[in-house]
Amino acid sequence: MRLRIWIVTGVVSLILLCVAGFEFRYAWLQSQWFSDYASRLHYQLDEGASEAIRFPEAGPFNQRLGYSLIPDLQTRLQQRGYGISQQVCFSDELVNFADHGLFLPYREKTQAGLQIADHHGQPIYRFTYPRFGFAEFDDIPPLLVEALLFIENRHLLDPSLEHANPAVDWPRLVNASLAMVVGTLGGEGYSHGASTLATQIEKYRHSLQGRTQSPMDKLRQMASASIRAYSGGPQTMAARRQLVLDYLNSVPLTAAPGHGEVHGFGDALWVWFATDIAGFSASLNGERGLQAQAVALRQGLSLIIAQRRPSWYLLNGRAELQELVDSHLRLLASEQRIDLPLAEAALASPLVFRDWQTQPLDETIDMDKAIRVTRSQLASLLGQSIYDLDRLDLSASSSLDVELQRSVSAFLHSLADEEIARQNGLLGETLLSGKQAPEVHYSFTLMERTATGNQVRVQTDTTGQPFDLNQGSKLELGSTAKLRVLTSYLEIIAELHAALAGTDAVALRAAEAQAQDPLSQWAAGYLRTHPDSDLPAMLEAALQRRYSASPWERFPTGGGLQRFSNYRKEDDRRRPTVQEALQESINLPFVRLLRDVVRYSLHHSVEDASSLLTNDRDPRRQAWLQTFADREGRVYLQRFWRRYAGMDEQQRFERLLQHVQPIAARLSVVYRMLYPEADFDNFSAFLQEWVRVPQKPDRIERLYHTYRPGKYDLTDQGYIAQVHPQELWLLEYLRRHPQATLNEVLSASAVQRQEVYGWLFRTRHAGARNVRIRSMLEREAFDDLHQRWQRVGYPFPHLVPSLGTALGSSGDRPSALAELMGIILNDGKRQPVRRINNLHFAAATPWETRFEPLSVEARQVLQPEVATALRNALSAVVLDGTGRRLQGVFITAAGEPLAVGGKTGTGDNRSHTMAADGRILSSEVLNRTATFVFFLGPNHFGTLTAFVPGADAGAFHFTSALPAQVLKSMAPVLAPHLDTPAPALVQHQ
Structure with missing residues (x-):
């Protein structure tokens, strides 16, 4: 009986072993199970955001192509007005598969990268990474396949194993497992690698840092690779051939200067050996003779072997790499995988790496402005570097019209030619001389008003730099600021009309008498005499108000007295209307108009501002002066902080002494304040070193006691030393708190900031108090004006609190002026500016996601009547200005x-140096600009700017006639793109 049991057990065991052996070799059962399971792992693209989706958290491949980044990018894009329009939805089985940490089965891309198209779908830019590769399996030289499989996976393409699982090489797995067990028990066994090409691909693409972190990680790689292999059905020959192709096209081979990461044989051949993949294939196939074949074989073997430790073998361990190549050549010959003459030729052929000195990688891409602009916008939108952006699996649609963009760019660049500039009427008085034409840069922005927002159709400049003059600059654009002043002025008139219209004559007369600013007074008087006037009529009357163009008045503004001049002397004695001043761009009427706007803001934001300005007994003045002292003190402390940044105590002290006259009393007060604990000997040695005139011992002793700590307050110490008191305080504080930050310094100096300005509160300084309160009130009024400007697109965080802002001293940006013009053209509604219309991540993958701009309500930032009045005024500039x-x-x-x-x-x-009475003492040329901000028809608007940077700009005398003439000359380029119907605008865009 027992014998029978043993016999049955033996037979069953033998059968099981035979079945197992059969299954290990032919994989019939697993091919059926895996392929059936893989068929249930599917996904589809649906509308809107998906709940049934899992993004990979790690893996170099997933991170480089952006698949791991999509959740973070989704949050970032939603904050910037984009939403998901389409996203993949997983089947329940695929969700479960992903939740177990396995790598999703799909046809992975060996090449991907950024693609950008314009709003017509025309390509702007395409980056493919890796750059080179084999298109099909049959394109791979057979000798390269033979060498790869001999070294890495010898039975992968065995035609007799049609159901083979390429993820597992059972003999290698068993040997590697035994070796691991022996090693665990303290033995010394040969360490065998168990990885197949399939699991290697899973590892370097999807495992953390591209490495196998644990045995569980290895099992995850094997399981994922098995499912991927059987995704196309039980027969795997096609999948196995694809593995060879994918491996050669994507294997990581370290990084190189001037290129970055190197992936795939094609890029590696070019980067490391300066060999193109087509030439390599021809050589390895024997088409160029034995010697060329031998060199190509050596290159191929080097890269196959180097993938084990690419950073070492390809950079520092090249000698060791060559020894390994030689041993593999001999082995291939002994195994009759290559013939002996080829092996001998390859052994005799030196491997020549690229010489980085004589063969640097020059991979610059011809970047026109359309490419620079769109890549820069995308990088900013996504928070990515340009390098990382190019490698994302992403296609994006720009609002640009690439054909028009490049036509305009070519035209503007052509104007650097003297003859072309002459043909286009750019030479002459108020324009250019022939020699000046090449020195002028031009920038141009054209937007189109559409039902989905303001689309940027052209954004270009001729600087030849990545910097975007239209969107990234801060320039003084001169009299274009008058448009912003006029906008605020008419906005105020509309506010006054809303407040006073319908009021009876008696109340209007009282309002006129009580008004503390000229605009309120005029509005009350106008409505009193024109009681039935509607808003358009009142706005037209406001445009007909007159202002003096006299340049002889000195204006208390910006903390001092300033004078302004007109461009034409013949305007100095005129008194034009606001409309005429805009048409002819006369300066002084707009300076005075801005003064009225500032006074309106001042008297409407501060109750009884007149008393605050002139009545020294007004109890509010104390608080205003304290605020002034605090603000001014902060400005000085920040300036001194920057002066001493990065210095230690001794360096700070020596830097201070460079600005102190070497007079004994001055140096004494500085030293005794900063080193109060110093004894007499140290003090004496200091004076003997730094005072040029030798001091007698009794004199030094008197100085030591006279300027002892506590004898003088901070203000007196600064006065004696002729150093700003806060500079002395800062150095003394940093000596006690060397690790202090600027915020800590500002917090600790609150009392000292008030102490330094103690003189301001004394009775005899009433005039100084008036000046500073006027300056504070002016700053408050400009803060109010800044809010008005920001509402219509002003791009900067503050205005210069000076009436010079009417003439451009606060700066502006061409694209922001274009946006203001769009608001005026759109009846006062501010629409979003669209530069990127959609983003399509990870197409044909399990993480495919499309983003599109969300619908945004157009905001009414100006009353329609104000916008109409502005349009009419701007039309008059072209008709008769x-x-x-x-x-x-x-x-x-x-x-x-x-x-x-x-x-x-x-x-x-x-940059001017001014005298106290407003006279200019000296002047340094910074640049010269001329701008025309415009609208063309019902839908198009933009800006054109001519710009000369640096001191050379002093030789140029062109006016805004130059950009106007350039725009006129550009008409044949622009005209075909302007004749479009007005969009059907609705409240919700």
Whole structure:
């Protein structure tokens, strides 16, 4: 009986072993199970955001292509007005598969990268990474396949194993497992690798840091690779051939200077050996003779072997790599995988790496402005570097019209040629001389008003730099600031009309008498005499108000007295209307208009501002002066902080002494304040070293006691030393608190900031108090004005609190001026500016996601009547003003003239040193600009700016006639793109 049991057991065991052996070799059972299971792991693209989706958390491949980043990018994009329009939805089985930490089965891309198209779908930019690779399995030289499989996976393409699982090589797995067990028990066994090509791909693509972290990680790689292999069905030959192709096209081979990460044989051949993949294939196939074949074989073997430790073998361990290549060549020959003459030729052929000195990687891409602009916008939108952006699996649609963009760019660049500049009328008075034409940079922005927002169709400049002059600059654009002043002025008139219209005559007379600012007074008087006036009529009357153009008045503004001048002397004695001053760009009326706007803001934000300004007994003045002292003190402390940044105590002290005259009393008070614990000997040695005139011992002793700590307050110490008291305080504080931050310094100095300005509160300084309160009130009024400007697109965080802002001293940005013009064109509604219309991540993958801009409500930031009045005023600039050269230039296809309007501006930007009475003592040229902000027809608007940077700008005298003439000359380029119907605008865009 027992014998029978043993016999049955033996037979069953033998059968099981045979079945197992059969299964290990032919994989029939697992091929059925895996393929059936894989068929249930599917996904589909659905509308809206998906709940049934899992993103990979690690893996170099997933991170480089951006798959791991999509959840973070989703949050970032939602904060910037984008939402998910489509996203993949997983089947329940695929969700469960992902939740177990396995790598999703799908047809992975060996090449991907950034693609950008314009709004017509025309390509702007495409980056493919890796750059080179084998297109099909049959393109791979057979000798390279033979060498790869001999070293890494010898039975992978065995045609007799049609159901083989490429993820597992059972003999290697058993040997590697035994070796691991022996090693665990303290034995010394040969360490065998168990990885197949399939598991290697899973590892370097999807495992953390591209490495196997644990035995569980290895099992995860094997399971994932098995499911992937059987995704196409039980027969795996096609999948196994694809593995060879994918491995060769994506294996990581370290990184190189000037290139970055190197992936795949194609890129590696080019980076490390300066060999293109087509030439390598021809050589290895024997098409170029034995010697070329031998060199190619050596290169191929080097890369196959180097993938084990690429950073070592390809950079520092090249000698060791060559020894390994030699041993593999001999082994291949002994195994008759290559013939002997080829082996001998390869052994005799040196491996020549790229010489980085004589063969540097020059992979610069021809970047026109469309490419630079869109890549920069995408990088900013996604928070990625340009390098990382290019490698994302992403396609994006830009709002640009690439054909128009490149036509405009070519035209603007052509103007650097003297003859072309002459042909286009750019040479002459108020324009350019022939030699100046190449020195002028131009920037141009064109937007189109559409039902989904303001689309940027052209954004270019001729600087040749990545920097975007349109969107990234801060320039003084001269009289274009008058458009912003006029906008705020008419906005205030509309507010006054809303507040006073319908009021009876008696109340209006009282309001007129009580008004503390000229605009409120005029509005009350106008409505009293025109009681039935509607808002458009009152706005038109406001445009007909007159202001003096006299340049002889000195204006208390910006903390001092300033004078302003007109461009034309013949305007000095005129008294034009606001409309006329805008048309002819006369400066002084707008300086005075801005003063009225500031006074309106001042008297409407501060109750009884007149008393605060002039009545020294007004109890509010104390608080205002304390605020002034605090603000001014902060400014000085920040300036001194920057002066001493990065210095130690001794360096700070020596830097201070460079600014103190070597007079004994001054040096004494400085030393005794900063080193109160110093004894007499140290004090004496200090004076003997730093005072030029030798001091007698009794004199030194008197100084030591006279300037002892506590004898003088901080203000007196600064006065004696002729050093700002806060500079002394800062150095003394840093000596006691060397690790202090600026915020700690500002917090600790609150009392000292008030102490330093103690003189301001004394009775005899009433005039100084008036000046400072006026300056504070002016700053408050400009803060209010800044909010008005920001509402219509002003891009900077503050305005210069000076009436010079009316002439451009606060700076502006061409693209921001274009946005203001869009608001005016759109009846006062501010629409979003669209530069990127959609983003499509991870196409044809389990993480495919599309983002599109969310619907945004157009905000009414100006009353429609104000926008209409501004449009009419800007049209008059072209009809009978500084933009008249554009009159009748732009025509529709039907022969009708397009409505054109705009505002010119010239900025002769200099840094001035001023006298107390407002006179200019010296001037340094910074740059010269001339700008035309415009609208063309019902839908298009933008800016054109001419710009000369640096001191050379002093030789240029062009005015805003230059950009107006350039725009006129550009009409044939622009006209075909302007004749479009007005969009059907609705409240919700």
